[in-house]
Amino acid sequence: MGVSGGAGYLFPSRSALGQCVVAVLLTCGSAVGLSGCLLSLTGCWALPSALNHAWSIPGCRFAVGLDALSAVFLLPVFVLPALGAWYGLAYWRAASHPANARRLGAAYGALAGAMALVVIARDGVLFLIAWEAMALAAYFAATVEDDRKEVRRAGWIYLVATHAGTLCLLAFFAGWRHATGSFMLEAAPGMPVAAAAPLFLLALVGFGFKAGLMPAHVWLPGAHANAPSHVSAVMSGVMLKMGIYGIVRAVSLLPVGEVWWGGLLLAVGAVSCVGGIAFAIGQRDIKRLLAYSSIENVGIIALGLGLALTGRASGRDDWVVLGLCGALLHVWNHGLFKGLLFLNAGALIHATGTRDMEVMGGLAKRAPRMMMLFAVGAVAICALPPFNGFVSEWLLYAGFFCAVGVKGAGELPAVSLAAVALAMTGALAVACFVNMLARVYLGTPRSETCRHAHDPEALMLWPMVLLAGGCVGVGLFPAAVMMPLEAAAAQWGSDGMVLSGMMRAVPFSRLSTACFALAALTAALAFLLNRTRRARGVRVGPTWDCGYARPTARMQYSASSFGDGVVGLASFLLWPRRCRTALRGLFPRASSFKGLVPDTILDRLVLPAFRAADRFLPRLRVMQQGRTHVYVFYILAIMIVLLLWGGAGSH
Amino acid sequence: MLDTLIHIAVLLVVPPLLPGVIAKTKAWFAGRDGPPLLQPYYDIAKCLRRGWVVSETTTWIFLAGPIITLAATLLAGLMVPLGRADAPIAFTGDLILFAYLFGLARFFTTSAALDTGSAFEGMGAAREVTFACLSEPALFFAFLVLAKISGAFSLTPMLHAPAAAFSAGIAAPLILILIGLFIVLLAETCRIPVDDPNTHLELTMIHEAMVLDHSGPLFGIILYAAAMKMLVLGTLVLQVLVPFLPGREVLRGPLFLVLLVALAGVIGVVESVMARLKMRHVPYLLVGALLFCGFGFILLIR
Numbered sequence: 002m003g004v005s006g007g008a009g010y011l012f013p014s015r016s017a018l019g020q021c022v023v024a025v026l027l028t029c030g031s032a033v034g035l036s037g038c039l040l041s042l043t044g045c046w047a048l049p050s051a052l053n054h055a056w057s058i059p060g061c062r063f064a065v066g067l068d069a070l071s072a073v074f075l076l077p078v079f080v081l082p083a084l085g086a087w088y089g090l091a092y093w094r095a096a097s098h099p100a101n102a103r104r105l106g107a108a109y110g111a112l113a114g115a116m117a118l119v120v121i122a123r124d125g126v127l128f129l130i131a132w133e134a135m136a137l138a139a140y141f142a143a144t145v146e147d148d149r150k151e152v153r154r155a156g157w158i159y160l161v162a163t164h165a166g167t168l169c170l171l172a173f174f175a176g177w178r179h180a181t182g183s184f185m186l187e188a189a190p191g192m193p194v195a196a197a198a199p200l201f202l203l204a205l206v207g208f209g210f211k212a213g214l215m216p217a218h219v220w221l222p223g224a225h226a227n228a229p230s231h232v233s234a235v236m237s238g239v240m241l242k243m244g245i246y247g248i249v250r251a252v253s254l255l256p257v258g259e260v261w262w263g264g265l266l267l268a269v270g271a272v273s274c275v276g277g278i279a280f281a282i283g284q285r286d287i288k289r290l291l292a293y294s295s296i297e298n299v300g301i302i303a304l305g306l307g308l309a310l311t312g313r314a315s316g317r318d319d320w321v322v323l324g325l326c327g328a329l330l331h332v333w334n335h336g337l338f339k340g341l342l343f344l345n346a347g348a349l350i351h352a353t354g355t356r357d358m359e360v361m362g363g364l365a366k367r368a369p370r371m372m373m374l375f376a377v378g379a380v381a382i383c384a385l386p387p388f389n390g391f392v393s394e395w396l397l398y399a400g401f402f403c404a405v406g407v408k409g410a411g412e413l414p415a416v417s418l419a420a421v422a423l424a425m426t427g428a429l430a431v432a433c434f435v436n437m438l439a440r441v442y443l444g445t446p447r448s449e450t451c452r453h454a455h456d457p458e459a460l461m462l463w464p465m466v467l468l469a470g471g472c473v474g475v476g477l478f479p480a481a482v483m484m485p486l487e488a489a490a491a492q493w494g495s496d497g498m499v500l501s502g503m504m505r506a507v508p509f510s511r512l513s514t515a516c517f518a519l520a521a522l523t524a525a526l527a528f529l530l531n532r533t534r535r536a537r538g539v540r541v542g543p544t545w546d547c548g549y550a551r552p553t554a555r556m557q558y559s560a561s562s563f564g565d566g567v568v569g570l571a572s573f574l575l576w577p578r579r580c581r582t583a584l585r586g587l588f589p590r591a592s593s594f595k596g597l598v599p600d601t602i603l604d605r606l607v608l609p610a611f612r613a614a615d616r617f618l619p620r621l622r623v624m625q626q627g628r629t630h631v632y633v634f635y636i637l638a639i640m641i642v643l644l645l646w647g648g649a650g651s652h
Numbered sequence: 653m654l655d656t657l658i659h660i661a662v663l664l665v666v667p668p669l670l671p672g673v674i675a676k677t678k679a680w681f682a683g684r685d686g687p688p689l690l691q692p693y694y695d696i697a698k699c700l701r702r703g704w705v706v707s708e709t710t711t712w713i714f715l716a717g718p719i720i721t722l723a724a725t726l727l728a729g730l731m732v733p734l735g736r737a738d739a740p741i742a743f744t745g746d747l748i749l750f751a752y753l754f755g756l757a758r759f760f761t762t763s764a765a766l767d768t769g770s771a772f773e774g775m776g777a778a779r780e781v782t783f784a785c786l787s788e789p790a791l792f793f794a795f796l797v798l799a800k801i802s803g804a805f806s807l808t809p810m811l812h813a814p815a816a817a818f819s820a821g822i823a824a825p826l827i828l829i830l831i832g833l834f835i836v837l838l839a840e841t842c843r844i845p846v847d848d849p850n851t852h853l854e855l856t857m858i859h860e861a862m863v864l865d866h867s868g869p870l871f872g873i874i875l876y877a878a879a880m881k882m883l884v885l886g887t888l889v890l891q892v893l894v895p896f897l898p899g900r901e902v903l904r905g906p907l908f909l910v911l912l913v914a915l916a917g918v919i920g921v922v923e924s925v926m927a928r929l930k931m932r933h934v935p936y937l938l939v940g941a942l943l944f945c946g947f948g949f950i951l952l953i954r
Binding site: 362363365366369372376379380383384385386391394395398399402403405406414417420421422423424425427428429431432434435436438439440442443444445507508511512515518519522523526527530533534537538539540541542543544545546547552554556557558562563564565566567570 | 700704706707708709720726727744751755756766768769774775779781789795865873935
């Protein structure tokens with residue numbers, strides 16, 4: 002998979018055949034991986050299977066292994082990139098992008114391969130190598146259009162953020178080596194909790210940068226918005242989850258921690274999910290909106306992990322199972338519906354040539370299939386029944402309500418406050434995605450660009466259909482996907498925890514029966530209505546605009562005005578910028594209004610900090626004269642200092 | 653089985669009575685005769701017999717709005733216990749489905765409103781989704797209180813617990829969430845002081861503005877579903893209220909219907925003695941509901 006893109010360079014830069022070969026190779030690699038993954042998930046292949054060889058890189062063993070946790074995270078790695086590759090054949094044709102199609106193919110394949118290696122690596126150094134390869138491959142895939150200024154800017158911010166995270170991970174693995182004596186990623190239950198806490202914090206910050214948890218999300222909106230859409234789908238649907246994988250894996254290796262570990266994750270998750278979706282409502286750019294919604298979903302996953310972590314510390318196995326299963330299921334679900342929505346957004350951009358939803362509208366009439374697929378994705382991402390998002394959030398709610406039933410006060414009922422944050426997130430998500438659905442697909446077209454839009458070709462449509470099928474399938478038959486998740490959740494369990502059976506107490510059959518009942522009721526009502534409609538006929542007229550006979554497309558409620566209520570409520574967090582001309586006199590002149598919700602943390606915190614550093618750090622340049630012997634002198638001086646320090650330490 | 657049949661019958665037949673009672677109460681306060689008590693039934697029946705007129709800009713979403721709203725409300729209605737009997741659908745975690753069914757209804761109602769491309773309907777939809785962001789957390793705080801009191805994670809035992817295991821210790825939290833839930837009821841069913849269903853100005857409406865373009869059978873379904881939502885959320889409020897009333901065991905029998913009608917009367921009184929709040933002040937009221945429910949929770953777990 003990783004080197005599949007290399008094959009593209011054997012063909013000329015405009016060759017569709019070369020691109021096709023790359024996609025086929027990637028799919029073959031994915032199919033092999035997927036079959037192995039499914040075999041191990043269904044238990045046909047005995048777990049754990051591992052491979053451990055010495056190789057030439059010093060201090061590092063080529064150790065890979067596959068256990069239930071890896072298998073859960075491998076599944077999206079093998080599904081989404083392969084679907085995206087086929088989509089990319091139509092979306093990013095070599096004929097129309099001769100300058101960068103081969104580079105995109107190479108980086109895309111490398112990204113997929115590196116992610117697979119991240120998940121199966123069992124040695125710290127190998128993990129870091131794969132991690133860095135993934136980060137760089139994503140950078141090259143996301144910045145293929147590097148002739149545009151905003152793409153370069155987004156790429157730089159991403160590169161800085163990902164390396165800030167990697168820096169923490171370097172410290173984490175160094176600390177790991179110090180605490181356990183080796184780089185091998187094997188459980189260390191004997192480690193004292195006091196030594197484990199800093200490691201946990203390092204892992205949380207380091208992996209949090211990749212996952213896009215709220216204060217460390219600054220790279221995410223720009224990178225997702227400016228990448229080609231199938232790359233955005235893979236970055237959002239799969240790559241962010243590598244950060245989640247890192248947190249889950251690190252916790253499974255560390256000893257059972259204290260309650261505040263979980264509390265910290267719950268707080269970070271609550272901020273991410275409410276903040277992420279509130280920012281999403283303020284966006285006009287469809288891909289920035291989806292990127293902020295990814296932050297929200299990562300926040301929801303973090304809520305589940307926080308619940309599980311709290312349960313792990315306080316010996317409540319049911320919280321561990323519900324929280325971790327909910328979080329892991331949401332990892333899959335988010336891959337399904339966010340992949341679907343990003344591919345859909347890509348098809349929109351392909352059809353209209355713009356990412357600004359204020360100039361779209363009325364596309365439902367021109368692209369009915371795309372609208373249908375978008376509606377499925379939107380209902381699923383709002384966690385509404387009967388689709389898949391509801392099931393994972395249901396598991397989380399079940400965990401939070403378990404937490405409130407505990408006798409005895411303390412911090413434990415506080416855990417259930419996360420249910421309120423989750424409820425608020427749900428309501429905000431409805432606001433956000435109703436807005437997007439309506440502004441893009443409903444109403445009348447607001448500009449000429451979307452009058453000629455149409456449904457995309459089959460290569461772009463079918464990946465979306467498959468993902469939508471996944472959303473519906475998981476929503477209606479949730480019990481079917483639970484077994485592997487349960488096995489993965491066992492990684493966090495205390496010794497002797499009996500997991501099997503705990504999830505069987507969860508009434509999935511009742512839940513799916515209720516969902517079927519809902520579908521049946523809707524179908525019956527629709528059938529009855531349709532009969533009266535056919536019997537009486539339908540008169541079609543203009544929209545009744547309260548007596549105004551000639552409404553125009555410009556008079557529709559715009560996305561900014563729709564989101565204004567929520568943005569106003571959350572203005573203490575969002576700091577929206579509004580430019581408007583004041584109205585004066587009885588007959589005011591033509592006026593204008595412009596609303597924008599920039600990223601508060603990036604614009605007001607991170608960039609000013611970097612600018613301040615830029616002013617201060619040049620003073621250090623006196624140390625750098627470009628003369629080799631001065632540098633050798635620095636090395637000598639530092640070695641002497643280290644020797645003195647080490648000598649003092651050993652006595 | 654009999655309980656289930658009675659539940660379904662009540663759920664299907666009684667709802668339009670409640671807006672009728674509200675209208676009658678308001679008329680009585682204003683010194684008018686007002687429309688007959690059963691007027692909403694006549695209205696719905698008439699709507700269902702009318703022809704179809706739809707806007708040329710609309711798609712299938714416009715039809716899905718009313719249909720899914722009614723289906724979701726009906727299913728949610730089967731999950732709340734009316735009186736002492738258990739609800740027909742009760743399983744662990746049904747309350748989450750209950751809350752999210754209303755979310756599903758909101759998704760499609762607001763989408764259907766925006767489907768017409770009318771600015772007024774956009775306005776109504778924007779207000780609906782904004783206010784829901786505050787009323788939904790309030791509802792979940794109330795659920796947490798009820799779950800803590802009952803130790804259960806299903807609506808039927810949770811709503812039976814206040815009356816069955818009433819004690820002085822839980823009275824204060826119950827009163828707090830009662831106030832919060834009543835405000836949520838007013839907001840979700842679009843009554844004064846949040847929304848004025850009878851105003852003549854489309855600019856100031858929420859729910860009525862969203863359905864301006866629906867007519868005939870579709871509008872009949874909307875009216876019916878709205879009345880049913882009032883019954884379902886009203887039941888939620890009443891189950892929390894009942895323990896404070898004298899003769900609570902009697903009231904939880906067939907007299908529960910009388911209580912429902914009385915609740916509609918109370919809503920009518922509220923509508924008669926209050927004016928609608930300014931639209932930008934509505935969030936304060938809903939934040940108030942959120943705080944009431946939140947304090948109820950804190951009082952319980954302190």
